[in-house]
Amino acid sequence: MTTRVPLPTQATPTATGSAGTCAVEPFTVAVSQADLDDLRDRLARTRWADELPGAGWDYGTPVSYLRELCAYWADGFDWPAAQTRLNSWPQAVATVDGLRVHFLHVRSPEPDALPMILTHGWPGSVAEFLDVIGPLTDPRAHGGDPADAFHLVVPSLPGFGFSGPTTRRGVHGRVIADAFGRIMATLGYDRYVAQGGDIGALISALLAERDPAAVPAFHLNLLPVGPADPTNPFAGLDGEDLALAQRTFGFLAHDAGYWRIQETRPQTVTTGLLDSPAAQAAWIVEKFRAWTDCDGDVESAFTRDQLLTNISVYWFTATANSSARFYYENNGPGRAQELPRTDVPCGYAEFPGEHFRMPRAYAEGRLNVVSWQPMARGGHFAALQVPDLYVDEIRRFFRDYR
Template sequence: MRETTHAHHSRNAIVPFQCATPQAIVDDLRERLARTRWPDQLDGAEWDYGTEREYLRELCAYWADQFDWHAAEARFNAYPQYMTQVDGENLHFYHIRSPEPDAIPLVIVHGYPGSVTEFLEVFGPLSDPARHGGSRRDAFHVIAPSIPGYGWSGPTQRQGFDTNSAAAAFVTLMERLGYSRYVVQGGDWGARIVTAMAEQRPDRVASIHLNMIGGSPPDPNDPLAGLTDDEIAYVTWKKAYDARESGYYAIQSTKPQSLAYGLTDSPAGLAGWIVEKFRTWSDCDGEVERAFSKDQLLENIMLYWVTGTINSAMRLYYESLGPGRFSASLGERLMVPTGHAQFPGDIRRTPRAWAERAYNIVHWKRMPQGGHFAALEQPQLFVDELRGFFSGFR
C-alpha cells in the first residue's frame, strides 16, 4: 500500500516529492472501515484494557465519512519535500530553506507512533520567524526527515536497520544538502537518533536539543540518592507506569511481525493501536481530543495506512532494543552541548542528575504544559524553546 512509486535515480540524487494517494486506496479504506468487526467490551471498562471501543467507533466513523485525506495532502504539500536513497533505503524529508541569510540548519526528528506530520505547525515559525511574530535572527533552515521505515520513506529493506543506521543516514543527507555545521532536535526515537548523530559527527553537530532524554542513576544500589521530592515521585510513578503500560514495547521489540498482520489489514485496528498512545503519552487528562483534533490524529494514522509502514515502524524496536541488541549502559558521556525541555505530560521525565551522566547539559527547562508529542501539542512553546536555546549556537 505504498502511496507512490519512486523511479530509480543515481545513487545520491535528491528528487522533489509530492504526496498523491490514488483514490482507490481511499475507497478501499472506507470499505474496510464499514466492515469492521468490533470486539466486545466489558461494562465500565473505559480505557483500562486498552483503547475504549465507543471512542474508537466515533473516530472511525469520522474517518470514513468526514475526514478529508486529500485536504491533508494539500497541507503536507505546502512545504517542499524530497526523496533520496542512502545505503539502499528510501529517505523522505522536508527541506524548508529560510529566506533569512543568517539562518542555521536545524534537523528535527520524530518518533513512534508519530511522523513528520507532527511538525507541520512549526515549519513556518521556525523557517520564517518574521512572518510569524518572531525575530529574523531566530531563523532556521528546517530539515525534517521521515525515519526510514516510517511514512513516505516507506518500509526498510534490510535487517539490522536501527537508530544508529538512521543517524548515519541523516548525517549523509546533511552532507548531500551541503551543510557542514548544524543543530539537531528530537524526542522519542528522534532523541536517540539525534544523540547518535552527535556521537558520530561531533565536529558537525553544534548542539542538540531533546524533549525526551535518557539517563541512569549514579548509584544503582541507591537510585533515589540526591533526588528532589518531585523526582522521587516521578521515579516511583514510572516504575508503576512501566508495569502497566509497556506491553506494546515488549511486543514490538520481540515479535512485531505477528502484530503487523492485523494492523496492516484493519484500519480500525491500526487506529486502536496508535490512538491509545496519543492519549496516554499526552498532556490531556485522559481526554485525547483536549490535546489533538480528530483530523490531527487521523493525518498521522492515515500516513501509516497509505504507506503500509506500521510493520517497519514497529520493527525499529526489534532492531534497536530487541534480543541481544540493547545494553543499559549509555556509553561515553556526550560532550556536545545539550538542552532539554521537560514536558509535564511526557512518559519519561528523567532526573537531571541521571541525564548529566550521559549528556553535557547546558540548558534544562521544565515546561508549563504539553506531553510526548511536543511540537504537535504545544507548537508555540516548542518554537519559543528552540529559538531561545539555539540562539547561543549561531
C-alpha cells in the same frame, strides 16, 4: 490494491564518498482514490470487539470512542486536504546505501538561518511538525525575530511513513543517525543543530555523538538515558528525582506492553494493524491520549483531523510493521544498542504530560545538559499539541549556537 508508497521520478544530486552513495530525488505525497476507497470499505466491514460496561480506557481504546473516530475517518476526514498541506512543503527521498529516507526540506528566506534537523518518534510522523515549520523557517512572517530563523530538514524515520518499509535487518539508531548525517552533508549543511523527542531524541543525541564538529548543540524533549545501574535504578536519588524515576519505571513495568511486543515479536501484532485500519487507529490513538496532559480527553489536546492525519500516514504507507521493527532492532533482548554519550551542549524541555521523564542525574556522564527548561503544558507530541511553546523554546535555546 494499489501500491501505497509512491516512488519519486526526478533525479537531483548524488553524493559519493568512502561510506557509499547518498542519492536525493524529489517526492510528492500521492494517495490514490483506490486506496481511499479501500480504507472506507475496510472500515465499513470492521468486526468490532466487545466492551465491558463502564470500562472506559482501562483495557485500552474503548470501542465506543473508536467507532466514532473511525466513522469520522470514513465519512468526515478530508485526506486530500491533509495531503495538500503536506505537499505545500518541498519534499525529497534520499537513498543512503539502499536505506530509503523521506524528508521535508524547507529553506528559510533568511540568508543566515541556522540549519536544523527535526526528528519524530513512534507513533508519530512528519505530520507532527506541520504547525511549526512556518514559524521556525520564517519567523519574520509569524511575529518573530528573523535572527531566529532555521533551514529545516524533517525526515521520516526509516521504516516510518513516506520512507516506506525497511528492507534489511539491523536498522537501529546508529544506522539511522549515520544516514541522517550523510543526508545533511549531501544537502550542503556542514554545520547544523538537531532536535527531537522519543526516537527522535535518541537520533539527535547520536548525531551529536557521531560528528560533534558538525553539530554544535542539540535539543530534546525526551532524555534518551537510563540509570547507571539498571538493577538499582533509584540508587542515589531522593525527593523529586526519586518520585520522577519511580513514576517512569512504573510506566515501564505496567504500561509498556506495546514496547515489549514491538521489541520481541512486532510482526505478530502488526499483521492485524496492516489489515485493519480500525486496529491501526486503536493502537495509535491510545498513545496520544496516555502520553499527553489532556485529563483523559484526547480531543482536548488534538483535533480529530490531527489524529487521523498521523494515523493515515501509517495506514497509507503500510508501515505499521517496519516502524514497530525499530524497537526490535534497537532495544530488543540481545540487540539493545548503547545509549549515546557526548559532550556537545544539550538543551532539554521537560513537558509535564511526557510519560518518559528521567531525572537529571541519569544524564550525567552521558549528556552535557546545559539547559533544563520546565514547560507549562504539553506532552510527548509537543510540536503538535503546543506548537507556540515548542517554537519559543527551540528559538531560545539555539540563540547561543548560531
